[in-house]
Amino acid sequence: MSADSNQTPAKQTSAKQTLAVWKFSSCDGCQLSLLDCEDELLALADRLRIAYFLEATSAVAEGPYDISIVEGSITTPHDAERIREVRRQSRTLITIGACATAGGIQALRNFGDVAEFTSIVYASPDFISTLSTSTPISAHVPVDFELNGCPINKVQLLEVIGAHLAGRRPRVRGHSVCVECKRRGTVCVMVAHGTPCLGPVTHAGCGAICPAYDRGCYGCFGPMESPNTAALSARMAELGSEEIDLVRVYRTFNAGSAAFREASEAHEHEPAGGAPA
Amino acid sequence: MSADGGTQGGETRIIRTDYLARVEGEGAMYVRLDGRTVEDVKLRIYEPPRFFEAFLRGRAFTEAPDLTARICGICPVAYQMSAVRAMEDACGVTIDEGPLRDLRRLLYCGEWIESHSLHVYMLHAPDFLGYPGAVEMARDHAGIVEQGLQMKKAGNALMAVVGGREVHPINVRVGGFYKAPTRVQLRTLLEPLERARETALATVGWAAELPFPEVERTPELLALSDPDPGSYPIDRGRIRSDAGLDIAPGEFDEHVVEEHVEHSNALHARLRERGSYLTGPLARYGLSHAQLRPLAREAAGEAGLGPLCTNPFQSIVVRAVELVQASDEALALIEAYEEPDAPAVEVTPRRAVGHGATEAPRGLLYHRYEIDEDGTILDARIVPPTSQNQLAIEEDLRAVVERDLDLPDEQLSLRCEQAIRNHDPCISCATHFLELTVERG
Numbered sequence: 001m002s003a004d005s006n007q008t009p010a011k012q013t014s015a016k017q018t019l020a021v022w023k024f025s026s027c028d029g030c031q032l033s034l035l036d037c038e039d040e041l042l043a044l045a046d047r048l049r050i051a052y053f054l055e056a057t058s059a060v061a062e063g064p065y066d067i068s069i070v071e072g073s074i075t076t077p078h079d080a081e082r083i084r085e086v087r088r089q090s091r092t093l094i095t096i097g098a099c100a101t102a103g104g105i106q107a108l109r110n111f112g113d114v115a116e117f118t119s120i121v122y123a124s125p126d127f128i129s130t131l132s133t134s135t136p137i138s139a140h141v142p143v144d145f146e147l148n149g150c151p152i153n154k155v156q157l158l159e160v161i162g163a164h165l166a167g168r169r170p171r172v173r174g175h176s177v178c179v180e181c182k183r184r185g186t187v188c189v190m191v192a193h194g195t196p197c198l199g200p201v202t203h204a205g206c207g208a209i210c211p212a213y214d215r216g217c218y219g220c221f222g223p224m225e226s227p228n229t230a231a232l233s234a235r236m237a238e239l240g241s242e243e244i245d246l247v248r249v250y251r252t253f254n255a256g257s258a259a260f261r262e263a264s265e266a267h268e269h270e271p272a273g274g275a276p277a
Numbered sequence: 278m279s280a281d282g283g284t285q286g287g288e289t290r291i292i293r294t295d296y297l298a299r300v301e302g303e304g305a306m307y308v309r310l311d312g313r314t315v316e317d318v319k320l321r322i323y324e325p326p327r328f329f330e331a332f333l334r335g336r337a338f339t340e341a342p343d344l345t346a347r348i349c350g351i352c353p354v355a356y357q358m359s360a361v362r363a364m365e366d367a368c369g370v371t372i373d374e375g376p377l378r379d380l381r382r383l384l385y386c387g388e389w390i391e392s393h394s395l396h397v398y399m400l401h402a403p404d405f406l407g408y409p410g411a412v413e414m415a416r417d418h419a420g421i422v423e424q425g426l427q428m429k430k431a432g433n434a435l436m437a438v439v440g441g442r443e444v445h446p447i448n449v450r451v452g453g454f455y456k457a458p459t460r461v462q463l464r465t466l467l468e469p470l471e472r473a474r475e476t477a478l479a480t481v482g483w484a485a486e487l488p489f490p491e492v493e494r495t496p497e498l499l500a501l502s503d504p505d506p507g508s509y510p511i512d513r514g515r516i517r518s519d520a521g522l523d524i525a526p527g528e529f530d531e532h533v534v535e536e537h538v539e540h541s542n543a544l545h546a547r548l549r550e551r552g553s554y555l556t557g558p559l560a561r562y563g564l565s566h567a568q569l570r571p572l573a574r575e576a577a578g579e580a581g582l583g584p585l586c587t588n589p590f591q592s593i594v595v596r597a598v599e600l601v602q603a604s605d606e607a608l609a610l611i612e613a614y615e616e617p618d619a620p621a622v623e624v625t626p627r628r629a630v631g632h633g634a635t636e637a638p639r640g641l642l643y644h645r646y647e648i649d650e651d652g653t654i655l656d657a658r659i660v661p662p663t664s665q666n667q668l669a670i671e672e673d674l675r676a677v678v679e680r681d682l683d684l685p686d687e688q689l690s691l692r693c694e695q696a697i698r699n700h701d702p703c704i705s706c707a708t709h710f711l712e713l714t715v716e717r718g
Contacts, residue, residue, distance in 0.1 A: 025325040028301045029350020029444040035399065036443055038430040042422070045412040056399065057410025058298030058694075075325040105347045106325075108332040116331070130326055151350060151444040209441045213448045214620075215455040218343065220445070248337060253347060 017066035017165065020052035022086050024072025024079050025106055025134065029151040030097035031055055031071045036154050044158075047165065063089030067164055073099040073134045075106060080131070080140060087141035094160060095137045098150035102222055103256030105150075107134040110256060134256065145170060148203045150220040150253035156205055174225030176200055177217050180208035189216055196236045198249060201227035201259070222254035229263035243267045298694075299400040299410060301351045301703045306693060308678055318675045320667050320697065333657040338364050338626055338648045339451050345644070345659065346445045349703055351395070354388040354440065355637030356659075357449040358512055359644040364451045366527070367631025367648050368624045373513060376617040377453040379610050383463075384439040384446070385511050385635070386607040390432025390473060391443065392638035393558075393596045393603070396701045397480060398425025401593050404695040405487040421483070424476050428600065431473035435466055435607060453621030463611045470608050477600035478576055484594045485580035490692065493587045494676055496669045497522075497551060498560035501636050509568045509602055510561055512635050517564055520551060526634035529643050535660065546665040553668035556640030557700060558595045559586055570609075573602040589673055589699040596701075626652030637662050639701050663702045670700050 021031050035041065035056060051061035068090035074080050087093055098104050110133045137143055147160055156172055163170040173179075177199035181188065189195040189211045197216030199208070203224045210217045223229075233246050241249070250264035305321035329348055336344065341360040346353035358381060365372060372378050398421070399411040408414040415422040433443040438458055440446025448454050499518040501510035517523050524532060535544035548554055566574065566584040577598045586595050628650040634643045640662030647656040677696045681689055 025327060027347050027350040027353075029347075029353070032301075032350050032395075032444060035395065036429075036433060038426040038433070041426065042412070042415055042419075045415075050410075050412060053410075054298045055301065056299065057403075057412060059409035059413060075327075079325065105329075105332075105344065106327040109328055112332065150347065151442075206442070210447050210455075213441050213454075213456040215447065215450075218447075245337075248340065252340075252344070 016047070016049040018051040018061065019048045019161075020063070020065040020068045020086075020090065021050075021055070022052070022068060022070045022072075023054070024070065024083065024100070024137075025075040026072030026097065026099045026104065028055065028071070030099075030149070031069070033096075033152050033154040033157055034069075037158060040158060044161070048161075064091065065089055066091050067161070068093045069161075070095045070100050070137050071097055073103045073106060073136060074140055075131050075134045077131065083137060083140050092144045092164060093137075093141070094145045094147065094164075095143050096147045096149075096152045096157065098148065098220065098222060098253040099134075100137045101146040101148055101257075102254045102260075103134040103136050105253050105255075107256030108251065109134055111251070136256065147172065147205075148221045148254075149205055150222075153205050153207065173204055175204050176224040176227075177202045177204055177206070177208050177211075177221070180204050180206070181211050184208050184212060186211045189214065190235070190239070194239050196239055196241050196245070196249065198232070200232050201229050201263075218252065219250065219260065220253050222257050223259035227259045227263075229259060230266070233263060233267065243269060299403065300698060300701075301349070304702075306674065306697065308674065308693065310678070310682075313682055315675050315678050318671045318678070320671050320674070320702075322667070330657045330659060333646075333654050336654050338367070338646065338652040338654055341644075341646065341654065341657075342449050342451065343445075343447075348659070348661070350444050351392055351703055352388060352637045352639065352642075353445045354385055354436065354449070355635060355642045356644075357446065358385060358635045359633040359637075359642045359659075360646075361449060361451050361633070362513070362526075362635060363631040363633030363644040363646050364648070365624060365631070366633060367629040367646060368451075368626055369629075370452065370622060370624050372453065372622065376457070376615055377620075377622070378512070379614065380439060380454060380457065380617075381449075382512055383607055383610045383614075384436060384449070386603040386610070387432045387435030387439065389511075389603040389638050390600060390607070391429055391436060392432075392701075393600050394425055394429035394432060396638075397484065397593055397596050397600070398422060398429070400701070401596075401698055402484075402487075404691070404698060405593070424479070427469075428473045428476045428480075428604075431466075431469040431604070434469055438462055438466060450621055452624040453617075453619075455620060457617050457620040460614055460616060463614055467608065467611060470604050470611070474572075474601065474604040474608065477597060477604050478572075480597040480600060481576040481580045481594060484597045485582070487593065489588055489590045490677070490681070491588070492590060492673075492676060492680060492696075494589050494673055495587055496672065497548070497554040498563045499548075499554045499556050499665075500560040500564045500641060501634060502564060503568060506568060509570070509573075509606070510565050510636050516634060516641065518548075518554060519564060522548070522550075526632040526643065529632065529634065529660075530645060530658070533643075533660065533665070535664065544660075544664050545667050546660055547668060553672060554665065555669040555700075556662050556665050557592075558599055558638075558640075559589065559592050560640065561636060562586060562595045562598065569598070570602055570605045572605045573598050576601050589696065592699045592701075626650065637703075639663060639703050640666060661703065663700075666700050666702065670697055670702065673697075673699065 160170040190197040198219035199217040203221040246267040250260040307319040309317040342357040345356040441448040501514040502517040643660040645658040
């Protein structure tokens with residue numbers, strides 16, 4: 001990246017970078033975070049040219065695009081093709097949210113039988129075209145930057161876009177939620193109250209909201225850079241978590257991430273989806 | 278969009294819009310005309326299935342609010358509220374009064390403000406003023422877009438204080454909350470909410486002046502009805518319709534059937550007795566106009582809205598009235614707030630079935646769970662508002678196409694898209710890729 005943040009104003013207006021926002025299998029919450037930037041949205045639209053963002057505008061410009069922001073996971077054969085086309089059209093591709101970076105909550109199918117899942121939800125399963133797995137974007141195409149979170153933090157999203165425009169690396173740290181609790185001055189819910197908490201193995205970025213609201217972190221930002229899930233699981237077991245609790249706690253929105261998948265499988269001793277003891 | 282040639286009157290015309298913009302999610306619409314007869318209308322939903330009802334089986338009853346929130350990033354509170362009500366119903370717990378119920382309503386008001394501001398200003402208004410989106414609209418109407426964004430921000434601020442964050446709040450649990458906000462925390466919201474209320478009042482007047490196609494539609498209206506005559510339906514009550522339906526949420530299953538049709542990955546809901554129906558702002562307003570707060574009812578009256586709004590294009594005015602309602606109610610709840618003794622009541626699982634119905638911004642959201650004695654979910658059923666509204670939306674489309682047959686293809690396409698957006702479909706609750714095709718044979 002050689003873009004220079006100190007370009008002349010003339011250059012900025014004549015060569016605005018183009019932004020495209022793409023949706024795959026998801027809840028829309030992460031792209032909504034962009035529209036939730038109420039104070040920055042219009043300024044951002046001044047600085048970038050929104051070339052493709054269907055949730056916000058029906059105006060569509062042809063690619064290629066300077067920055068593509070991708071929400072959602074790949075769950076259909078059609079989408080597996082579509083993401084390749086998006087990649088071909090994009091100079092920089094940034095994935096946002098747990099679906100795009102880890103497969104999302106819908107990756108719970110990866111642990112079960114999709115044919116059975118389909119028959120539970122739909123009366124005529126023959127009409128449904130779906131893959132047996134939900135996979136992150138990086139399983140299909142090269143990704144330039146991944147922003148974690150279910151949902152993402154909109155301040156981090158602005159940082160990623162701003163850093164791209166300035167031609168520098170985004171300041172998004174890979175440490176754990178614990179660091180954010182310390183900075184916020186929150187008393188540790190696990191040490192002080194014995195509340196099971198995924199904070200020690202979870203990627204920072206949310207601002208450590210849950211412990212500030214007297215609950216344990218539930219891991220919605222996915223694994224931090226060097227998670228020691230075995231040590232945490234052992235401690236949670238001492239605090240009273242049973243094996244099924246340990247499976248469930250790792251098996252949510254980032255169940256498809258390597259670290260959380262392995263941590264959940266380490267405690268699974270029954271068939272997937274089996275009845276509790 | 279492209280218009281593939283042709284003229285009216287017998288020749289084949291195909292109008293095609295590859296994407297419906299400014300809806301939450303993506304899907305397709307198909308209209309087939311034979312001469313001047315509308316042969317077929319389909320709202321096609323390509324949502325890749327996410328199998329929530331399936332993977333909820335085997336999970337703990339306490340996990341339902343956080344897991345089901347992820348069905349929709351626009352209305353996560355609705356999912357959380359229907360889930361906790363259903364679980365509490367199963368466990369024999371009722372939170373129908375006191376500060377915990379007030380906090381739930383308050384949080385829900387935040388979601389209504391956020392979601393309705395988004396729809397009124399960013400998704401729907403551009404249709405009436407002729408812009409592809411709010412960003413383009415802001416070049417000529419900066420003040421209008423800016424005030425919409427600020428109102429949206431007030432709703433989000435409310436969700437962040439009570440819920441912990443705007444999208445997928447973390448503070449909701451079966452039995453109440455993890456932590457109750459303090460009076461001081463809530464009072465920081467008074468000023469932005471007062472401004473939001475002012476903006477909402479101005480929005481009603483502004484929206485009422487927009488150019489509306491004259492379309493009259495009278496689908497069966499279905500919504501919750503709050504037992505308190507001074508309370509607009511949000512979080513509790515019986516399910517009523519203007520054709521005489523009057524049932525407890527626990528009877529929903531007996532009256533509403535869902536069908537799986539080939540053109541949609543969202544199930545089509547219909548009333549067993551009479552077929553299609555409409556849920557959402559038009560239904561709530563039509564059934565509970567008398568229960569609006571006086572400020573909201575007066576604003577509606579001044580804008581020329583009667584107690585029933587039969588033009589779906591005027592749903593933007595009704596949403597604005599509900600913005601007055603939600604901001605005025607939020608202010609009243611904050612003024613009266615007393616911190617609860619405990620942030621949640623104890624909820625002990627038992628083997629049972631529970632039902633929960635609340636009013637998402639887009640309409641009735643129904644959850645039913647069967648749980649085991651240890652709280653493990655055995656079965657789940659979730660019926661989002663958009664799957665209930667699909668048939669009514671298709672009927673609106675038919676009415677609009679029949680009325681506006683003589684419009685040029687491109688304008689007819691835009692009119693159809695607008696007719697879909699009238700109901701703020703949350704296609705991420707249900708859809709993937711919306712393709713609009715009008716075929717004339």
